[in-house]
Every structure is written in C-alpha cells, then in structure tokens.
Amino acid sequence: MTADESELRELRSSVREFLAAKSPEEAVRKLMESEERYDPAVWAQAADQLRLPGLVIPEEYGGDGFGQVELGVVLEEMGRALLCAPFFATVVLAAQALLASGDKEACARHLPGIAAGRTTATLAVAEDDGSWDPALISARAVPDGDGGWRVSGRKSFVIDGTTADLLLVVARTVAGPSLFAVDRETTGLAATSMETLDATRAMARLTLDAVPATLVGADGAGGRVMAKVLDIISVGLAAEQAGGARRCLEMSAEHARTRQQFGRPVGSFQAVKHKCADMLVQVELAEAASREAALLADEGSDEFPVAAAVAHACCSKAYMVAAMENIQVHGGIGFTWEHPAHLYFRRAKSSQLLFGGPAVYHERLLDRLGI
C-alpha cells in the first residue's frame, strides 16, 4: 500500500500531535532516567490509536502493509521528539530482520504480535567491539538434537535489550553466521543495561549460556540477511536522524531570531546567519537522501543499496553538524543540562556510530559503487 502526498502529510501531523502530547521533553527526561526506559501505556496507545507498530508489516501478518516511505515519516517525527520507546528496535530492527530472513513460519509466529503492539523485539548483532559485521561475530549456536538450537556468547549495544520480549540474535554455526530467535523468558539468558552516551536509547549487554533458540531462515544465511537488513535499517535510522537534525535547525533559527546581543538579534550577525544556513543545507540534503532512499526501497529499485549507503552517511553527518552547531548558536545556555540541545548532541553522536561509524559506511558506499 502506498500513501499519497496528502495522506503522508496527514500521517505526519497525527504522529506529531501524538508525540507532542505523549513525548514532550519532560516525559523524555523522566523516561531516560527511569528503570523501564519507556512508557508501556504510551506504547499501547501508539499501537491502538495510531497502529504504528503494524505500519510496515505486511497485511498477511496483521499489519497495514505500508512501505518505507510511510515509516520514514513516522521515524522523522520520532527523531524530532526523541521518543523513548521500543519502536526502532521492534519495528525497524527486528521486524525487518524477520522479513529479510524470508522465513514465513518465523514471520507468522512473531509479526502479528509485533504488529498489534503486544510484542516488543530487538536485534542483537554487535559484540564488545561494536561491529555489525557478521564475519566478526563470536557467539555460537549448536543443534540441541531436537530440531532446536542452543546459543552461547555475548552481545553488547543491544537496543532495548533488557525489555524486548523477543531477541533476534546472530550467532555462528558450522555453516556460518545465522539468525536465531530467543524468547526473553528463557533460561540461561541474562541482560544488563549499559551506561549510554545517548540516554534516550536504552542499550544492554546480553550473556547467553546455552540458551534455547529457534533458527530463523536458513542455517548459515545470516550474512546475507544482515547485508539486506543493514540497508533497510540504516535508512530507518537516516529518517530519524533527518528529523532530529531538522529539530536542531528549528531551535537554532528560533533562538537566533530572538536572542539579543549588541542590541540586535544574534541571527542578524552574518557569522550566525551562515551557521544556520549551513545547517539548513545539511538538513535539506539529509531529508532528500533519506526520503529518496525510502522511495527506492519501496520501488524495489536496483539503486536502493547505493542510495541506502548515501542516506546513512549523509544523515549521520548532517545530524552531527546540526547538533553541534545548535549548541554553539545557543551559547552558554546550550551547554546546560536543562536545555534539550545536549540530548540531540548525544543522539546524533550515538546514531552516527551505531552501525559501525563513518569508516564502515564510507567503505560500504564505495563497495556498492564498485570502487
């Protein structure tokens, strides 16, 4: 299903309205310091009132079957509002991994719960070095003799890893990296929350000690699945980044218009004006790169992999620039805890590095271009 322009606008405004009511700055600050790190009531409302968790899940699995374009709109808004909720982990990471696996049985088992907002999920790939490259993974899985598997090892930087009901874990078998589904309520699984640079995105460390698991997709197909997933989830992240960058720009422009120094608004100084214009350039590029990539994904275009790599790199840079300069335009007040500028700075840096960082995504782009 594809929404037209006016439907997209409508979607944006209803999500923005919802987030303004449910995820204002006070709520974000309260949640980022709480144990839970998200508000289950808000999560339930996002599912019941707006049907957000099911937005991109195919209709056969109980979702509304929209595409990346629609998802991008929602993610831009969540990025603006710094929503603390398991949306990114569940809908972007886990659901996309299930779909990319091509495992219809696993999809039928897990996606309806996700679509309905009953199940939260996440994807655990990186270990202590933070790499998302399946080739560098050391967690292992062995058959348990009954058709099931046992996974052992450690995972770090697992988004919402202490709360997700379903954990999709990449582990190595004799056949190579493979994807496994692990239930939160299983034995041998321990999750501890990590101290994070970006407090609005909870991360955990998992210890798996011969944890019972179900193979998702083919044994040894994890590398291929991950390559596909990384493209789609980095486009999701890009949308979130573009939304955050846009918010930083708006804050800066507003401050520059109103803050008086030397008897005039600081925005009347060319130094500040150019700073804001530079931010605008970055934000425009970011929105174009992430939205275009989403469109190409929905069209199933051959150009998608290149566009995904461009969106990831472009939006990572744009958000970091916008978040840094936003503090600078605010001066001293931008360096205080009470001002939201640092929350965006933290999110921008953390997102820039989430899937490996510039060295990795630049290389991926060149690789996609055959360079």
Place this chain on the structure above:
Amino acid sequence: MGLLHEPHDLQDFAAEARRFLDAHAAKAPDRTAFTWGEGDDSMAYFSSLPPEEERAQVQRARAWQRIRYENGFGWITGPPEYGGRGLTPVHDLVYDAVESDYDVADTGVLSVIGLGMIGPTVLAHARPHIKDRWLPALYRGDAIACQLFSEPGAGSDLASVATRAVREGEDWVLNGQKVWTSVAQHSQIGVALTRTNPDAPKHRGITAFLVPMDAPGVDVRPLRQMTGGADFNEVFLTDVRIPDDHRLGEVDGGWSVALTTLMNERATVGSEGAGPVAAALSPDRLSALMRATWTWDDRALRARLAELLVDAMATEHLNTRALRTLRGGGTPGPEMSVSKLMYGQNLTRAAHFVSDVLGPRIIADTGRWGTYAWSELLLATPALRILGGTEEIMKNILAERVLGLPKEPVTAAAKEVRP
C-alpha cells in the same frame, strides 16, 4: 623544550625547581612509556565527582599550591612586595616544563581563573591594602577566585551587564544576577562587573568590584551542565554591600578592568595544557588507541591523526612564541586569540577523531579501559567553543582588530545604550 636551552639563570632556575620537586613530589610515570590499559583512563574536562570527592580534590589542589608558594614557585612572575618571586613569564614556563615530569595535584580549580585571570586583574587595579590582603592568599592557595562577568542578557555582549551598583555613603549596594560562573561554589572572592551609570554609553558606565563571596546577599546556585556535573553556577546578588575600597579601577572605568581579565583569560584558556587535555592530544595516547582498536594501518585515520597533531603542535609553538615576545618585554599580538580559537577546535576535532576510531565503543560502556571514558571529553567540547569568548567572537576580533576589517553595520537598536 627549546626554552630550557637558554641563558644560565634559567638553567639554574630549572635546577632549583628540580631540587624542590625532588624533595616534595614523586616523579610522574614516564609518559613516553604510556601503556594502554594502565592507570586512570578518565578524560573528564569538567568534573562529575560527588561533592565530598570534589572538596577533597580542591583541598589537594590547595595543599600543593601552598607548598609551591612557600618554596618560591607559587607566583613566579609576581612582584615581591605582594609575595611573588619577581621573575619572568619564561621562568614560569620553565617551571611548568620541569613540573610536568612530576606527579602533583591538579591545581586547575585555583589556577585557571583565580591565578590566571583574577590575580593579574587585582594586581593591576586594586588598592594596595586589598592587594596585601588577597594576592598572597590567592597564590598561597588560601583563596579561590571567580569571574562574575556574564549575565543572562550579557554574554558575548559583555558591556551590556545590567547588575546595578549604587553608591551609599562609603559603600556600594549591588543587585543583579550573574550566570555561568565557574568555580563560584569554591570561591572566596569574585570580580564583578556592574552598571553604575545607566546614562553613559554602555562601555563607560561600568564599574568593577572585588566581591567577598561570603558577603550577605551573595547566593551561589549550582547550574548543571550537559556533561552531568555542575562546575558553573548562577550567582544572585541581593543588596550586597561592598565597601568603596573594594572597587577595582575608576568609577565607570570598569571596562578597562574587564579587558585586563579578558586578555588574561585568552592567555590562560589557550595555553592550558594539563590533565585530560594533554592526553587527548598526546601522540602516544592516540596511537595506542589506534593500536588497541586495530585501526593503526587505516590510511584515512592516519591522515586525520597527522592533521590533528600538526594543528595541536603548531598551536603549542604559537604559545611558546607569545611567551618569547613577553620575555622580550613586548606584548603578544593576535597569538592569544588564535590560540584560544585553536584550543577549542583542536580538542573538538580530537574528540570526533577518537569517536571515529572507537566507533560504537564510545556510545555505551562495555567496561573496556580507555573506550567509553572518551565520551566525557566529547561532551565537554561544545563548551570549549563557547567559554572565554565564542568562536564567532574570536573570529570577529581577529578580523576587525588584527585585519582592520570593518565592523558589521550597526543598526539603530545597537546604538541604544542598554541600562
């Protein structure tokens, strides 16, 4: 350090410093033999210590400053009549170079603002008996000082301070609010800019005062910064009575007092080199980090590292040259503003370089030594582009005062004098 190969009085002085340090401090571990994974990995520029620990640290700073002072190394450039040693800035530099081989307490809480900025201001502008009272106290580590300049409405535009001082007999009565005041929570004195003549053009209606921080009506409230701790404060002044002899400089002549402080601020902020700051730009540390993350042979990162080190080392040379000029009795030119600008940029670039080397390891704490610890520097860097004059203001100064470029057109509003 080229400056050590200088006339013999300097060599004698260095030998004397070494004798003093040998007697009072342990040698620092050999910095060239830095080992990854050993020692403290903290990269905190701003402290986020619990209050008791912070107080203990302040006490250690004081104790070390006192030992320095009592042995003739606490105020090397100060005039002897106020307890100084009467030597040159180069002696100061020589001492710093010698001391960097020893493991001594970090005295930043005293030195950056109190000794680096407020001390010289008091020396230049206070009455003799006030100098007698406070200068030895500052340099002996008994008193800590803060800079009560910025206000909610006066940051870059410092001359528009609105805190009022009104004369009442032999006293002045101060009312207003200061903000971003670093170390006010530990300070015994502060230098405040106040408006004494609302009718004069704004630069000419300002008077500076030395404010005892325990005076009734001075209320210091911590302000939490984005790094999590609270190194700076809001300071509320309500009917604070200050005797006229605590005035610095002339009535309505406070702007020239402010300029003394600001000039020294640029010099201190730009040339400050100890602790995590030095570590962040240390070739050893950065190359060890690259080895530990298997990025040692990454060509792009190596090129960036080289660029970073070129800038950092050139900035250091700039500082050295400014000190040479000072030694020759001259006044350094634009070096201090360039140095202040580069200081913020060098550390900002270093922090982002390190985060690219670390990748996701800087976004959450895996417990690995020397990884997540860098997030503290990363979060401090935005401040370094703001405090002591923002990057934009420093560039304006360079363009207008050094290059003689015209100022931005003044609007009608800017001509008005703000009360």
